[in-house]
Amino acid sequence: MVSIDEVARAAGVSTATVSRALSGRGNVSPATRARVDAAAASLGYVVSSSASSLASGRTRNIGVLVPFLDRWFFSTVLAGIADTLMRHGYDITLYSLTVGREQRSRIFQEFLRRRRVDGVIAISIELDADEIQRLRELDLPVVAIGGPTPGLTSLAMDDVALARLATEHLIALGHTAIAHIGGENEFDVDFHIPVRRRAGYEQALEEAGIAVDPALYEPGDFTIEGGFHAAKQLLGRPGPHPTAVFAASDEMAIGAMLAARELGYRVPEDLSVVGIDGHELGSFFRLTTVDQAPRAQGERAAAAILGELEESGTPAPQVGPAEQPFRLVVRGSTARPDGDPAAGRLRV
Secondary structure, eight states: OOOHHHHHHHHSHHHHHHHHHTTTTOOOOOOHHHHHHHHHHHOOOOHHHHHHHHHHHHEEEEEEEESSSHHHHHHHHHHHHHHHHHTTEEEEEETTTTSSSSHHHHHIIIGGGGOSSOOOOEESSSHHHHHHHHHHHHTTTTEEESSSSSSSSEEEEHHHHHHHHHHHHHTTTTSSEEEEEEEEEEEEEEOGGHHHHHHHHHHHHHTTTOOOOOOGGEEEEHHHHHHHHHHHHHHHHHSSOOSSEESSHHHHHHHHHHHHHHHHHOTTTTOOOEEOOOOOOOHHHTTTEOOHHHHHHHHHHHHHHHHHHHHHHOOOOSSSEEEEEOOEEEEEEEEEEOOOOOSSSOOO
């Protein structure tokens, strides 16, 4: 195994300079850093994580708390986190909180307290008072994504505003019979996202003077299949049918489009459909959506952690919620009730 002393000799510098250059910490000129990098690469030298940890008191590892690993939104946020941290030489350790309450408690009481991480990122997990307190006791940077978390740096998304924007787009096109595919009760946990998105939908209707019709609501499970079955329920009932559907996720919106086409509806001539997320399949299906940029959410969370850890002059984020940006992206799945193309805020 190549030692740091061999790299130092090859680069013509001290071992301390090699350590500073490869860790990215401390003052090293660009020319010296380039010489050290070249020497390390030519010799095949890899920094020992255990030695680096002993020397710096850092593990260069970030713990990430995530509720689901098999859902597109969470895996996309995670990809943004992982890519950003990897570029800065950090590893991640995943803690899945889909486990039972007892195991979740162990994560906060034992796993995180082993001091194997330099910071913690929580993805769309509503933490209770005891869990927040335990994280604060770690005396590590903590960033929460998804909603306001008291006492912690939070990158919050205004789900009511997202839903209002989606529904207002349909109203502006002239739709009044607007159905909503929301979330099953089992998904109404962390930050009450299904309830908040339904609230935004209903607020937009009420402010436009449109009565909220419970018959135009159908729950789903935030999957394409769930949206497909929900839309079949909405469109297969006797009586007047909706001319537009707002789905609480892009995957459910895509499922609704597939169900509509199977039942003989043309999208958007007979039925307009809009979702929320910014799913990469959205462009393929020409889906109008409110893009909440999940990958960028992960990148911002990782940058916030690095801002506190790295000696780069980056200002540390302020404790408290910071609302994240979103935008309406109008494509080919929405139109006026008479079938005319939609005129939207942003067409791609």
